Amino acid sequence: MVEYLDNKGLRNIVCTCLPLLLAIFVRFLPHRVLSRSSIRLMVSIGRFITGLFRIYPRIGFTCGFYGTTLVFSRVVRCCCILIGLDTVCVVVLAVVRVPKCTAWAVVPKLFAVALDLHFPSPRLRRATWGALVVLFVRVAQTRSATSTASWSGSRFHAVVESCSDGDTCRVNLDSNLPPVFGSRIGIRVRGIDAAELRGARCPLERCLAVDARDALRVLVAGRNTTLDDCGRDKYFRLLCDIRVANEDVGQRLMADGYAVAYGGSGPRHDWCAPPEHRDTSALAKRARRCGGS
Secondary structure: OOOEOOHHHHHHHHHHHHHHHHHHHHOOOOHHHHHHHHHHHHHHHHHHHHHHHHHOHHHHHHHHHHHHHHHHHHHHHHHHHHHHHHHHHHHHHHHOOOEHHHHHOHHHHHHHHHHOOOOOOHHHHHHHHHHHHHHHHHHHHHHHHHHOOOEEOOEEEEEEEEEOOOOEEEEEEOOOOOHHHHOOEEEEEOOEEOOOOOOOOOHHHHHHHHHHHHHHHHHHEOOEEEEEEEEEOOOOOEEEEEEEOOEEHHHHHHHOOOOEEOOOOOOOOOOOOOOOOOOOOHHHHHHHHOOOO
């Protein structure tokens, strides 16, 4: 009849294997450096404690008391963790049934490795430390790439939250930045000018501004956008080329007659001026639809 490993047997195997694993682990450490450093540290601590007891007996007693309390609390914490692991082991062993002979066969193998004075070889030790260094560098690079995933040079990746008119929106940067730096950031589309909604000077400009705002919302609202060649305008908003699915939003607005080209300086387009009768551009058609003669 096959006997299966229970919780008590697993605890005995772990207690037997821990010293062997510790002995094997210590052999991978740089012994010369550690021995010198540990001796110096122990001598320094001994001198400090001796001097503290001689000069300030009360302080020395207090430090010793708090040190003992700290060690005791750590031991209690470790016991609680072991109790939790013990509960987990009960659940695991109830699902995974391991024969006792198979489980105890691990102990002689660990004994053989621990008693082998030629293990590990210098090459294995170097390979182990090299693998640890490569793993550490890899993890550090992964964290760095994750923290800067939304920004590279002058390019951002953002989600548009709202649009106030035909060339201005608010975006949430897809990054680990605090909300004050990354949420609801004002952004203006570079190279275009649309009718102003808040500062409309006439009903025609207001109608064109509403049309341009609605068109921009359809293009970018709630979508992942790419912000290229970003800078700041005079109102401290981001001034960027906005792309959605590799399509330039500014060029699309100008082609559909919702905006005109504007480089940031010079005279701006007069949105209250009625279009000419011979003008067949998309902008003129929209102006006539809004009531412009």
